[in-house]
Amino acid sequence: MGSSVVDGGDHSRLRQLNERAVLGSVRAAGELRVAEIVEQSGLGRTAVEEVLASLVTRQWLVEVSPAIRGRGRPARSYRFRAEAGYVVGLDIGAFSVRGVLTDLDGRMLANVRRSVTPETPRKQRLATADRVIADCAREAGVPVARVWAVGAGTTGLVDATGTVVRANAIPDWAGTNLAGHFKTQLVVADNDSQLAALAEQRRGTPNSSSPADMVFLHAGRRTGLALVLDGQLRRGAFGAAADMSALKGVAWEAALEYLHDVVPAEIPAVDKAERAFAAAREGDRAARAAVRKYARAMAVAAATAIAIVDPRLLVLGGAFSQAADVLLEPLAAELDRLCPRVPELRASSLGPLCVALGAASLAQDAIDTRLLSPSRGPLPQLSARSL
Known part of the structure; x- marks a missing residue:
């Protein structure tokens, strides 16, 4: 005889799935009304309302003040709190280290460049990259602690672990583990031309064309x-x-x-x-x-x-x-x-910012993968270091 009692673990798992479904819908759209969230998430209105209340309490979402038009209660809308955290995209090259800081929706808030040379030692080049991150945070007026992720683009071949395998333009750059250097919770790295193309795809021209x-x-x-x-x-x-x-x-x-x-x-x-x-x-x-x-x-x-x-x-x-x-x-x-x-x-139209912007997009993708993965457990109370 089968049991009709739903296990507590099943309830917890279901709630996590519902949270990610709602968060993913709002994250992708930027802002949605409740009816649109119901339609896109595939959940019932009651379940959506419960999840929305919880995500607002934990500061992942915020209710947007609706415009009042005509009679009746205006439809409520919710948006993802893109200002909750930030990412830095780096372009680490032979002649310069450039960085951009964006919010979680990709809005650029800072742009910093420091000069180096091909002969700049690896340790000094990495230290310059650290300074660029700090400079970006300072220019944007945000604490470095709120930089959730760093994306790094660099000349040469970069493997899946974030290690530079080959770099003809920088003598001592091969073997550099970028993913292991930066002191943030999440670091991703790739070749500079690959990331420039990613930026062009995301930002360069309207998707319709x-x-x-x-x-x-x-x-x-x-x-x-x-x-x-x-x-x-x-x-x-x-x-x-x-x-x-x-x-x-x-x-x-x-x-x-x-x-x-x-x-x-x-x-x-x-x-x-x-x-x-x-x-x-x-x-x-x-x-x-x-x-x-x-x-x-x-x-x-x-x-x-x-x-x-x-x-x-x-x-x-x-x-x-x-x-x-x-x-x-x-x-x-x-x-x-x-x-x-x-x-x-x-x-x-992106000019010399293309690599850094692509690196920021790569970092945002990595954040979304973590946020929307139910395997990471329930979403915590949002803070400067919630990932």
Whole structure:
């Protein structure tokens, strides 16, 4: 004879599932009315009301004051408390460490950059990253303790544990365990070009006009490629998808010299490419020729990816996307010569922030995975360190 008594553990498990269903619905939408939460969560109204009251008490959700229109009681709405915690996205490169701080909805509140060099020792580079996190928190006016997660993007190949496996641009960077360095509860890391593509997918263009397949050309002091296929960032089996840095036919590093050679020698190396693009913009023939040579080198690797993936869109991103007015046309001409079909070309609007913003998105994804996983038990009272 079966028992009709529901075990206490079953009640607890059911409540956790209901909490995650309601929290997930509100989190995804930003703000929902009770009727919409009922519809999206698949729960009964009574269960939804109970969970909402509990999540408001524990400060995960807040009831939004409704606008009063006409007669009757206005519909109640709830939103996720995106200001409860923050994430920092880092771009740790050979020449700089850049950070952005965002709330849990991705709204950027701070942007900080510190200079380094390829020869900066590993310990000092990591210390610079720590200072960037502190600077971001200070600029945003929030305690560092409320930074729930750090996402780190860096040049080179990064494995699933957050360890840099290979980094040609920084002599002592291989072997650095980024996930183990930062003193927050949650740290995630990935290759910089991969994260720049993630940022472009999430922030670069309206979703309605963004094709599901995209090749991202990450152009700056370092160059890379990344792929978005079927709407998902494709890292590959070992995180090296579209990494062509070791191919001899891809002369990315040498191509930068084309731009440097048309700029006076006394100009600092960090500013030379920008000066070359500016000169090309003003009609300087030598600079325009240098930009065409640079575009030709970029096109070889981009055309290889296009031939394999056949995407609808190629995005020029990274710091050099700010020179799209002089770079896109020669790039398109070279691709037309190399490809049987050239995809739509578009310049990213994210500029040099793309990697840090992608790292912040990666950190937000990691937070959501923890928040919405019933296996982590009941949601606690929200505090600065609730994860």
